[in-house]
Amino acid sequence: MKYVIFTCIAIAVFLTGCKFSASVDPNLIDGDTTSASTTSSTTNETQYDVQITNFTFNQKFSNASYIFHKNALSKEFTPGSAVKSSIEELCEIGNNQKWLSDALLNTNVYTTRSGLETASHTTSNATTVTISATSDIYLTWGNMLVNTNDGFTGLTHIQMNDLNVGESKIVDANAFDCGTEFNFETPSTMSGPHGDQSTIAKAVSAAAATDEGFLSIHRGVITSSDGLANSVLDHTHFFNNPVAQVKITRLK
């Protein structure tokens, strides 16, 4: 009997090991991920590079906002739901300060970083981060599409701790409309004719009946090239999904 029990336990351990040896299904948003730990490490910290590639022709990205956190952190934004005011600030004027400082107060957050802007069709310089953990490490990232009213791209809960040292992972991202301002594309509603961060003077718009009210997939800009009166944009500002790619490399 003891032998049988031992065999069963061995099989159970073996199967469980098989099940979790690969990384977690990237579509999993709520489930058991605790066993998907990293390879053993002699230290209790890990180091990563994070880098954004902008796939658009003429949509500069505002400073990349990075939140490094545990899986237990609630999603910072959810397609189909309204965004919080700190993300509205990022979507409409490219300011990520409140979002990142708020996040730091959460005990499920290891640390945050504000990366550089990413010019159109280029890759940003990597942001390097050291995290005092070897398991349960996730990235949430976002930035504004500067030549839009409230366009945004980002991802939540990208698993990082399944990378071995030297390995990378690449994930594509879509453009969202934050739903906090109608896409008028007019001078008074845009961050700047060409969205230059240095010219941003606009305040966050007041709530209006024309706000969509939820985080949607962006329907694209209309622009003066398509006859939209007073639009400061033209066909060079068109974009399509995916608009961005994030690359995570584990250094240590």
Add this chain to the structure above:
Amino acid sequence: MKIQLLLIFFTLFSQANATVFDVTITNLTTGMHFSQMLVTAHIESDPLFTPGQLASNAIETMAESESFVDFGSVGNVDLDTFKPAFPTSDLLNPGEKTSKVTLNTDSTANANHTHLSIVGRLIPTNDGFVGLNSYKVPTSVGTYQVYMNAWDAGTENNDENVISTVQGNNNTGIPQHTELNFNNSGSGLTFTRDENANKIGVHIHRGNLGDLVTNGSSSDISDLDRRIHRFMNPVALVTITVK
């Protein structure tokens, strides 16, 4: 010890057979509406549609006329897991989420129905539909999210011309929707070839053109509004909870 043993067996068993799952769908567009949707689990080799290949009559009727009547006679739809997803009204409007649809592929008869497909008409378009094509449902307990794209059935020109009523697969035009009451002053886009007569394969929808006038003038071509009815993929979020 016996209890532990039982627990181990139970754990193994439940991981291998978790094939009861809930599905909800969220409309992520800002100006497009979805009809009622067909949510079904099926065997891998029997998809509802195949990109690049001609749409079935059932897909054409669904995409052009918002009717699912032809799916009833299609052999590849298993009636045990054929579940229409009914939103609160007969339309799923921008930002809205359907109520939960539960599929059960636990019985012997449909245990091989491992793949999930969803289709519903995309409004306003000529023959556009939202579609999830043969997503392999995970067997591990948890909640999963996948995006769903807009497809073009390839069975009708995208003339963006709103007509009064549903007129069958061989007619052109976007049927007027009583709830949404689209403008219908435009003359419609013109094409040199006719997709009705020369159907093409199911493909990713290229999006709506629309225009900015509703006055019936010579520049009033499309009945759709460029500021409202444009969209990009993905158009919907599917949440799958494996129990």
